Amino acid sequence: MRSTLLVSASTLLFVSSTSAGFIFPTARNFIYIVPDGYGQSSQTMARDYVSLLRNGENPKAPVTIQLAADKLVIGTVRTQASDNLITDSAASGTAFACGVKSYNNAIGVDPSGAPVGSILEAAKLQGFKTGLVVTSTINHATPAVYAAHVADRNSYEKIAEHEIGYSHPLGPQVDLLLGGGRCYFKPMSDPTSCRKDEIDLFKYAKDKGFRVIQDRAAFDELKKGNAKVAELPYIGLFNDDQLMYEIDRSRVPAKEPSLLQMVETALTSLDRATKSSIKGYFIMIEASRIDHAGHANDPAAHLHEVIMYNDVMNYVREWIDKHSDTVMLSAADHECGGLTLNGFNPLPLKSVSMSIEEVSRLWSAYNGTDRRGYLSSTILPGYGLGDLASSEVDRVLANNKLSTDLTALLSKKAGVNWSTSGHTASDVILHGYGSGWRGQNLRADMAGNWDNTQLPGYIEGVLKVQISKVTKLLRAKGTSWVGKREAGGKDHAHSH
Amino acid sequence: MRSTLLVSASTLLFVSSTSAGFIFPTARNFIYIVPDGYGQSSQTMARDYVSLLRNGENPKAPVTIQLAADKLVIGTVRTQASDNLITDSAASGTAFACGVKSYNNAIGVDPSGAPVGSILEAAKLQGFKTGLVVTSTINHATPAVYAAHVADRNSYEKIAEHEIGYSHPLGPQVDLLLGGGRCYFKPMSDPTSCRKDEIDLFKYAKDKGFRVIQDRAAFDELKKGNAKVAELPYIGLFNDDQLMYEIDRSRVPAKEPSLLQMVETALTSLDRATKSSIKGYFIMIEASRIDHAGHANDPAAHLHEVIMYNDVMNYVREWIDKHSDTVMLSAADHECGGLTLNGFNPLPLKSVSMSIEEVSRLWSAYNGTDRRGYLSSTILPGYGLGDLASSEVDRVLANNKLSTDLTALLSKKAGVNWSTSGHTASDVILHGYGSGWRGQNLRADMAGNWDNTQLPGYIEGVLKVQISKVTKLLRAKGTSWVGKREAGGKDHAHSH
Numbered sequence: 001m002r003s004t005l006l007v008s009a010s011t012l013l014f015v016s017s018t019s020a021g022f023i024f025p026t027a028r029n030f031i032y033i034v035p036d037g038y039g040q041s042s043q044t045m046a047r048d049y050v051s052l053l054r055n056g057e058n059p060k061a062p063v064t065i066q067l068a069a070d071k072l073v074i075g076t077v078r079t080q081a082s083d084n085l086i087t088d089s090a091a092s093g094t095a096f097a098c099g100v101k102s103y104n105n106a107i108g109v110d111p112s113g114a115p116v117g118s119i120l121e122a123a124k125l126q127g128f129k130t131g132l133v134v135t136s137t138i139n140h141a142t143p144a145v146y147a148a149h150v151a152d153r154n155s156y157e158k159i160a161e162h163e164i165g166y167s168h169p170l171g172p173q174v175d176l177l178l179g180g181g182r183c184y185f186k187p188m189s190d191p192t193s194c195r196k197d198e199i200d201l202f203k204y205a206k207d208k209g210f211r212v213i214q215d216r217a218a219f220d221e222l223k224k225g226n227a228k229v230a231e232l233p234y235i236g237l238f239n240d241d242q243l244m245y246e247i248d249r250s251r252v253p254a255k256e257p258s259l260l261q262m263v264e265t266a267l268t269s270l271d272r273a274t275k276s277s278i279k280g281y282f283i284m285i286e287a288s289r290i291d292h293a294g295h296a297n298d299p300a301a302h303l304h305e306v307i308m309y310n311d312v313m314n315y316v317r318e319w320i321d322k323h324s325d326t327v328m329l330s331a332a333d334h335e336c337g338g339l340t341l342n343g344f345n346p347l348p349l350k351s352v353s354m355s356i357e358e359v360s361r362l363w364s365a366y367n368g369t370d371r372r373g374y375l376s377s378t379i380l381p382g383y384g385l386g387d388l389a390s391s392e393v394d395r396v397l398a399n400n401k402l403s404t405d406l407t408a409l410l411s412k413k414a415g416v417n418w419s420t421s422g423h424t425a426s427d428v429i430l431h432g433y434g435s436g437w438r439g440q441n442l443r444a445d446m447a448g449n450w451d452n453t454q455l456p457g458y459i460e461g462v463l464k465v466q467i468s469k470v471t472k473l474l475r476a477k478g479t480s481w482v483g484k485r486e487a488g489g490k491d492h493a494h495s496h
Numbered sequence: 497m498r499s500t501l502l503v504s505a506s507t508l509l510f511v512s513s514t515s516a517g518f519i520f521p522t523a524r525n526f527i528y529i530v531p532d533g534y535g536q537s538s539q540t541m542a543r544d545y546v547s548l549l550r551n552g553e554n555p556k557a558p559v560t561i562q563l564a565a566d567k568l569v570i571g572t573v574r575t576q577a578s579d580n581l582i583t584d585s586a587a588s589g590t591a592f593a594c595g596v597k598s599y600n601n602a603i604g605v606d607p608s609g610a611p612v613g614s615i616l617e618a619a620k621l622q623g624f625k626t627g628l629v630v631t632s633t634i635n636h637a638t639p640a641v642y643a644a645h646v647a648d649r650n651s652y653e654k655i656a657e658h659e660i661g662y663s664h665p666l667g668p669q670v671d672l673l674l675g676g677g678r679c680y681f682k683p684m685s686d687p688t689s690c691r692k693d694e695i696d697l698f699k700y701a702k703d704k705g706f707r708v709i710q711d712r713a714a715f716d717e718l719k720k721g722n723a724k725v726a727e728l729p730y731i732g733l734f735n736d737d738q739l740m741y742e743i744d745r746s747r748v749p750a751k752e753p754s755l756l757q758m759v760e761t762a763l764t765s766l767d768r769a770t771k772s773s774i775k776g777y778f779i780m781i782e783a784s785r786i787d788h789a790g791h792a793n794d795p796a797a798h799l800h801e802v803i804m805y806n807d808v809m810n811y812v813r814e815w816i817d818k819h820s821d822t823v824m825l826s827a828a829d830h831e832c833g834g835l836t837l838n839g840f841n842p843l844p845l846k847s848v849s850m851s852i853e854e855v856s857r858l859w860s861a862y863n864g865t866d867r868r869g870y871l872s873s874t875i876l877p878g879y880g881l882g883d884l885a886s887s888e889v890d891r892v893l894a895n896n897k898l899s900t901d902l903t904a905l906l907s908k909k910a911g912v913n914w915s916t917s918g919h920t921a922s923d924v925i926l927h928g929y930g931s932g933w934r935g936q937n938l939r940a941d942m943a944g945n946w947d948n949t950q951l952p953g954y955i956e957g958v959l960k961v962q963i964s965k966v967t968k969l970l971r972a973k974g975t976s977w978v979g980k981r982e983a984g985g986k987d988h989a990h991s992h
Contacts, residue, residue, distance in 0.1 A: 040536050040572070041922045047574075048581055048921065062576050070945035073572050076536070076925065078543075080558050085544055085840050338836030342916035344581050417834060419913035425544065425837035426537045429572065443943040444936055449566035 024461035025438035028280030037291025037336030068314035092333035117470025136288030137181025294336030300352035338419030352384035520957035521934035524776030533787025533832030564810035588829035613966025632784030633677025790832030796848035834915030848880035
């Protein structure tokens with residue numbers, strides 16, 4: 001795929017599908033969207049839910065409304081790691097970002113542990129503006145692979161340092177970072193820090209000219225689009241940990257922007273920052289927490305993350321219609337949870353107003369004396385199980401495994417099944433969009449089944465940048481700076 | 497989709513993806529392939545199995561080989577029935593064949609029970625040759641919808657009558673039928689008949705000029721391609737029931753042709769029969785028993801049916817390269833079994849040499865005195881469980897649910913999970929192929945997510961035929977001839 005065949009658009013009609021050549025729809029900007037842990041059943045679940053809610057709520061007479069991602073399907077993607085048929089987000093992310101098949105836990109390094117450049121770094125090197133927008137911690141595996149190179153994904157502090165440029169051999173690579181993970185950027189003397197040293201990455205960022213945003217109020221200023229405030233570079237982190245699930249955001253005075261709000265803001269900033277330059281931008285957007293809800297086997301939280309992903313896909317599609325010099329690809333890094341819809345009726349998910357994460361939070365925080373009453377009056381109705389039989393409530397209380405029991409009960413009620421709390425080996429769907437002839441080329445070129453390592457090569461062709469140039473620069477600094485794999489490090493592919 | 501926009505190929509480049517118009521790659525021939533019950537995980541399972549076998553059998557260092565269907569992915573298809581989020585093969589088949597959303601159990605009729613023409617009948621009406629090639633009984637739901645119109649899929653005798661033209665209002669519609677279901681074509685006085693009347697459909701077929709083939713020897717004569725022998729029309733049925741699973745065919749002197757052998761023969765016959773005519777042919781090929789192995793939760797039988805489907809896809813692709821005036825689409829009617837690959841290692845499936853259907857057959861037929869010995873020496877090794885611990889063998893014997901226990905043990909060993917013995921609601925993958933500009937148009941037009949009812953409209957555009965003309969003719973005969981829905985009829989979507 002790296003051997004590119006650039007031909008004029010007029011020859012398109014007669015290029016064979018089996019040709020190794022691509023007719024890259026050259027563009028100034030590339031938007032890459034990763035719905036982490038989003039499987040094929042995730043989309044069917046969301047589409048049927050939205051369709052039923054708008055069409056009489058009768059699963060015996062369903063009428064379908066397509067969601068945004070539906071309209072953009074172009075192929076499928078294989079996901080396996082170099083050392084496992086089931087990938088984690090690090091290996092698949094490294095494939096997406098760097099075009100290299102690597103091991104589970106690898107962040108921007110190949111199987112030998114040598115650093116490999118990313119498509120974001122390649123774009124940066126050629127003068128493009130760059131952005132990362134996620135709902136996980138910003139130093140989680142999927143964003144990490146675009147601007148960090150460490151042997152082990154669990155090296156969160158090191159990843160944060162790379163991402164902001166503090167210890168990245170090539171300095172700051174990302175002009176715009178939005179998401180969670182604030183605690184990794186604060187020195188350990190700050191009580192809300194999760195670092196084990198005094199490195200102050202927010203201070204470093206400010207010194208390097210970044211605007212640092214740490215709350216919703218400051219984000220709203222940014223979002224208003226005041227030209228000076230929204231100038232690049234900036235970093236906005238709105239939670240010490242992951243951002244809240246979409247289903248939970250509405251339950252409290254909104255402290256955090258939604259993924260869609262962050263995307264709107266980021267694209268506006270990138271567009272403005274590149275208005276008068278030759279080169280455009282590369283941005284990676286991650287709907288991060290589809291995966292977390294899959295690990296938790298939490299159907300309603302999963303559903304609302306998937307709907308948000310579709311809202312973002314819709315916004316990006318409309319954005320591209322207005323900014324035609326832009327191409328988008330989107331694929332999950334892997335499926336998560338082994339979701340199947342085997343007796344399916346999504347309507348019971350309608351009354352769910354919190355994630356199982358929120359349930360656990362409330363349940364742990366409850367310090368009253370009537371645990372049964374609190375469960376019945378607050379937790380169960382909030383989790384869509386207000387009609388649970390009294391004997392079942394007793395059983396759940398006695399069993400003392402609230403999360404496991406409630407997610408299983410809700411899943412059963414909605415006719416969905418999870419086969420694992422980890423990932424699965426299944427292919428994922430590839431989506432893409434370009435307007436006019438760019439879209440035409442994209443669909444003709446990228447229909448089919450791809451290895452996850454093949455996608456960044458396509459982006460290289462569209463933006464005319466080269467990852468290999470970055471790899472060379474990174475390796476000029478040696479390889480020991482990527483650190484070592486942590487023995488017994490957490491295995492994210494196979495458990496939560 | 498029925499409002500067609502035929503424009504010259506030269507305008508292709510600038511047709512927007514969101515346009516309602518299609519640039520149909522007009523062709524003489526259309527090949528439609530239904531891998532019944534084939535879900536996305538089915539393909540990953542088959543690909544990883546084949547790849548491992550050819551690449552060192554080390555799941556910790558996997559190297560992927562693409563299978564034929566991989567290269568032909570173009571989109572996804574929604575499958576729901578008019579009365580259920582989970583479809584059966586009848587409703588989804590009626591959508592594929594007739595373009596109409598109908599109820600589970602419907603065969604070529606709309607929700608009101610009125611007949612609707614099929615794409616096969618529309619092609620026949622315009623002078624095309626037509627064929628049905630399956631591994632199920634020929635009067636099973638998926639082939640039935642192309643040439644039968646009955647209110648209930650369980651009306652197997654009636655369906656056989658329609659398919660051969662005996663009681664089809666428009667006479668014989670299918671020039672070539674290959675598959676199983678012989679017993680439905682023989683009068684009840686024949687001891688191998690499964691009819692409840694004396695209608696002799698083979699005799700009727702002969703009277704109408706069909707060559708009738710009932711065994712492998714006669715098929716082999718056909719396959720040799722002797723021009724006179726292979727002349728249309730013909731019907732070849734090689735088993736009173738379904739054809740054997742592919743995994744079982746090699747265990748006995750081959751009595752039945754494989755799906756691939758039937759496809760080779762059928763395409764050669766159709767091609768020869770239309771060589772000197774203006775109109776070409778329409779053929780529906782079904783890899784029928786992927787679904788049956790899904791219902792049975794039988795991983796190795798499922799795997800080998802999926803590999804056979806890929807072999808057929810490969811053959812058809814090469815056929816189209818040599819016969820470029822031909823377009824192919826292929827999509828499953830639904831997923832079956834809720835298959836996920838959650839701890840996946842397909843290597844244990846290598847030693848399996850029989851389906852669970854064959855296991856049951858052998859176990860029922862065994863009349864010796866050493867049941868435990870027979871289980872240990874013959875059944876378990878044949879089913880890939882030769883290493884089962886002695887205590888487990890005792891448990892299985894005592895439990896007396898051999899099929900359920902062995903499929904569960906084998907599935908666990910291979911790290912695959914089934915969530916149901918019925919169908920699921922998930923989308924399925926759309927594949928398509930055309931050579932040169934036809935393929936280019938096909939991919940550009942048909943990328944995306946489609947309702948199953950939208951596909952025959954595309955075939956209408958390619959062949960320039962109209963289903964509505966057939967519907968009009970069928971309804972001129974009234975509607976009572978389609979019969980009534982059977983109260984308490986078998987629900988194929990939700991159980992085997």
